[in-house]
Amino acid sequence: MSGSKKKRLSMLDTLASAGVQPPAPMPSTAKTGSMLGQNGALRSARDAVDAHQVWDLDPWAVEDTRLADRLDPSDVVDLQDAIETNGQTVPILVRRDPKTPDRYMLVYGRRRLEAIRNSDKVTTVRALVAAMDDDEAVRAQISENMARRDLSFIEKALFARDLVDSGFGNQAQVAEVLTVTKSAISMALAIVDTITPDLARQIGPAPGIGRPRWETLAKAIETRPYLVDQLVREADRIATECQTAIALGQDLDADPSVMTFDAVLTLAQDTSTVKKAEPKKAKPKTSALTVDGVSVGKMTTTAKGVRLDIDNHEFAAWLEIHANDVLHDLHARFKSRIED
Numbered sequence: 001m002s003g004s005k006k007k008r009l010s011m012l013d014t015l016a017s018a019g020v021q022p023p024a025p026m027p028s029t030a031k032t033g034s035m036l037g038q039n040g041a042l043r044s045a046r047d048a049v050d051a052h053q054v055w056d057l058d059p060w061a062v063e064d065t066r067l068a069d070r071l072d073p074s075d076v077v078d079l080q081d082a083i084e085t086n087g088q089t090v091p092i093l094v095r096r097d098p099k100t101p102d103r104y105m106l107v108y109g110r111r112r113l114e115a116i117r118n119s120d121k122v123t124t125v126r127a128l129v130a131a132m133d134d135d136e137a138v139r140a141q142i143s144e145n146m147a148r149r150d151l152s153f154i155e156k157a158l159f160a161r162d163l164v165d166s167g168f169g170n171q172a173q174v175a176e177v178l179t180v181t182k183s184a185i186s187m188a189l190a191i192v193d194t195i196t197p198d199l200a201r202q203i204g205p206a207p208g209i210g211r212p213r214w215e216t217l218a219k220a221i222e223t224r225p226y227l228v229d230q231l232v233r234e235a236d237r238i239a240t241e242c243q244t245a246i247a248l249g250q251d252l253d254a255d256p257s258v259m260t261f262d263a264v265l266t267l268a269q270d271t272s273t274v275k276k277a278e279p280k281k282a283k284p285k286t287s288a289l290t291v292d293g294v295s296v297g298k299m300t301t302t303a304k305g306v307r308l309d310i311d312n313h314e315f316a317a318w319l320e321i322h323a324n325d326v327l328h329d330l331h332a333r334f335k336s337r338i339e340d
Contacts (some may be wrong), residue, residue: 054091056124057104059117062094064106080115083122088112091126095137104129107137138168139177152205154214157188158197164189187211194218196228202235203264204257213265220268231264238263 092109106113107130116125132140151159156178163174175185191214192200221227242256252259285301289308297310310316319326 054126055129057094057127059113059123059125061102062092062104062106062113062125062127063097064110064113076111076115076118079111080119083112083115084119088116088122088126091128093130093140094127095130095132105137107132108141135168138163152207153188153209153211154192154200154203155205157192157214158200160185160188161192161197187215191215191218194222194225199228199232199235199264202232202239203260204239206257206261207255209258209261213261217261217265217268220265227268231268234267235260235264 090109090112092112093107094104094109095107097103097105104127109127113125116122130140160174160178163169164171168174169177171185171189172182175182178185188211191211195214195218221231238260239256242252242259245252246256254262287299287301288295289297289299289310296312296315297308300307300309310319
């Protein structure tokens with residue numbers, strides 16, 4: 001073994017034996033944080049120790065500040081049962097909080113972390129600790145997402161929208177890290193923007209509902225964007241009914257979010273029951289026109305203007321010839337009234 005390798009292993013052994021053990025790998029003091037900040041070699045050695053083993057951490061010492069990638073991250077009951085029965089077989093990935101030595105920031109593994117937090121039997125979470133910055137953490141989360149086959153189309157589309165909105169990158173850059181084409185990202189974002197993130201999240205992940213059907217919903221909304229609020233209420237109603245049925249032990253015909261999607265799409269396409277509220281039109285107002293107590297016609301006032309109907313044909317013909325002069329005289333009297 002070379003001398004440099006022996007020296008490096010000796011440093012790691014010394015650091016590990018000196019008490020580098022999560023959840024408090026170093027004393028939580030400003031002095032220690034300053035020491036690590038100034039001593040690059042010590043920090044590198046600590047990171048090397050982190051990378052060479054799986055740590056048992058306090059699940060509540062891990063902060064989750066990432067962009068959401070699932071529409072129903074709280075659905076972890078089955079996963080919790082599995083971990084309680086067989087143990088946590090796959091570690092989560094975290095990175096150290098740069099501001100607090102004994103705290104960690106989640107990179108991926110939200111459902112595993114949530115399942116263990118909800119458990120009365122499992123008190124620690126198995127984790128790999130990686131040295132990475134914000135950008136590297138987002139890329140690691142993306143890579144892990146792409147390896148999972150259970151993220152639905154709309155979850156991936158919403159995740160892409162969040163990446164763009166958070167300033168991670170433009171559409172081309174997001175497409176690159178998601179390993180899809182820019183056109184695919186553009187289409188996904190267009191669908192999300194038309195449907196609106198609020199309606200998409202209210203519907204839920206809708207597993208098995210691919211881009212074509214989401215695009216059909218977007219097209220139904222595109223010509224009538226005023227439907228969105230009504231569709232959000234419908235999605236909330238169906239979701240509530242599904243939750244009630246599940247609570248009562250009833251079997252559903254499909255995933256609740258799929259049932260919600262189907263109901264929303266049906267309503268969006270039903271032009272006979274979903275109509276835009278038309279503004280109420282004011283009724284025309286008709287007044288009689290008289291000269292020396294004798295009716296000569298009527299004046300009708302509508303939202304578009306005023307119409308005169310003259311019964312006396314000779315007078316009507318004269319008025320047609322002298323209309324501009326009469327109107328000029330009336331307008332002058334109108335202006336004089338305002339100035340007075």
